Amino acid sequence: MKTYHEMFTDLKEKKEAALMPFIVIGDPDFETSLEIAKTLIKNGADALEIGFPFSDPIADGATIQEADTRALKNGITVDKCFKFLIRLRKFTSAPIGLLVYYNLIYQRGVKKFYEDAMKAGVNSILIADLPPEEAEEALKASQEYGIDQIFIIAPTTSNKRLKMISKHASGFHYLVSVMGVTGARKEVKRSTLTFIKRVKENGKLPVMVGFGISKPSHIKEIIRAGADGAIVGSAIIDIIAKNLDNREKILEEIAKFTKRMKKATRRL
């Protein structure tokens, strides 16, 4: 199992940035989502961000909400999510990060959740609705079980706050490129590029940019601004949503898309 540090070091040598696609477990169904995860890895993903579906995902736009709804309708439980991760870990040594809403962790018991994550070979956990102010218990568990705690940094996060977040965060800094919820967007704003520079100067970890990254040109732009990688979610889930009745096509399209996006991470 590779650490994020090892992944970023390897990529640096190859003059590449990291591509970290995001999917929701159980979307469109358990087995297909596992095949999608494997397809992503086979076609160039350097790491995976895996979402546990939640009934009330307030940080997510329509695309990911619908993915969560599909997964929950398919009967996905937290236990099944861990089974998914164990099977995925057998297939790949790439870093795996979780995206979870706090209530799912709270109900399982914070310690137990992190212990199960460690046993499943998870590298990191990002809790969408848990700012550092409320994260004492999660941070304790993350240290105990050797799991990186990822925190989001937003354009409105002040430098003072960024330093506070830096103190607690490990793995990488997750930059939200725009003020808003997740979802594909047409372009990368100029303000995002200056924001990336600000975090590179004031933070301490590699910088991954997410929210709205949906085209190879987006990846090129953020890398040029200094980002160490991109997280791509809604664009992949859009492919799933458009081809719900055709599993083969989902896998084919995702393979093509991943190759194109990975190519854009190569620094010229």
Added chain:
Amino acid sequence: MIKDGKFGKYGGIFVPELLIPALEELESAFLKYKDHSGFNKELNYYLQEFAGRPTPLYFASNLSKKLGCKIYLKREDLLHTGAHKINNTLGQGLLAKYMGKRRLIAETGAGQHGIATAAVGAMLKMPVDVYMGTEDIERQKLNVFRMEISGARVIPVDTGSKTLKDAINQAMRDWISNIKDTHYLIGSTVGPHPYPTMVKHFQSIIGEETKQQILEKEGKLPDAIMACVGGGSNSIGIFSAFIEDNVELIGVEGGGTGLSTDEHGATLCRGTNGILHGSLSRVLQDKDGQIKEAHSVSAGLDYPGVGPEHSHLKEIGRAQYVAITDPEALRGFQLLSKYEGIMPALESAHAIAYMEKYAKKPENKGKTIIVNLSGRGDKDMFLAAKLLGVET
């Protein structure tokens, strides 16, 4: 944040990082203006002249005679737009104006909070967007019309259960995307800090008035105070002035088809600790932590969460929480209409129904009871008629 917004272990700020600066800004504005004389002067002016405060504490003589108790009703139902909601919308609307915000957004279930926000938006000349589940829009078409005629835009929410909880999710997403110019006007004592504290502050006028009025009329404090609890704003409003006193505080939840069924909104009676909409409180959820849908005949009690302070008051035993089923609430609706000529909102009818049960217990004979009549029943007439088998 200056404060952690905790009531015992409940409350807090469980929100995405993007919202933190907005909550910090709101907290500091609230702390600055809550005791600001200019702000309060203006707020009091609107509370009196626009909303119709103070509301009477009415002695319900017929019911008192029938039940053998002294029963008083705090008449929040007489306020402009028909319920206590306006106390909070005026407070937050004005605060948003002082903060330089140019747009208000709100969630609504049945439409009462949406209507109050639309009215305040029209009065303060601020555009209003109201998020409302498509299920609720279907059930409350007249209220949609009422919001729109005051200039508000009603945005349908077609995700999840398509009701209040999803309307809150969608309003939060809007706020995340527009925090610079927009204030999210939450309608109850729910949400992340500072909302539970701020909404309580703006609703505490109910309790302050009630205390003064009962002392004038009876020369002593009441034995018990009852109020319905959905998110918990009218109840915390009236409880707030009596928390340190020797007065029984009873919150009445929507019992739906009964607490032994899955169809209810009794978050405090049946819920467990969890995180929803930014705070730790009691929540209706499955064992994984997925939020369940709530059910109640009254849309205002149809919410799977509850204000964190109520969870705290329950935990320390300071307040007691009970549930009234849909049929019992309908009986309360009829009882107050028939004996006092006052038709309560179906929400408030839950408190009336429990008051009858309480008054009938031998040990409570002769007690002085105050019921917070949080809203009027005009909005529920069609539904009540239908449930009673009357064609309209």
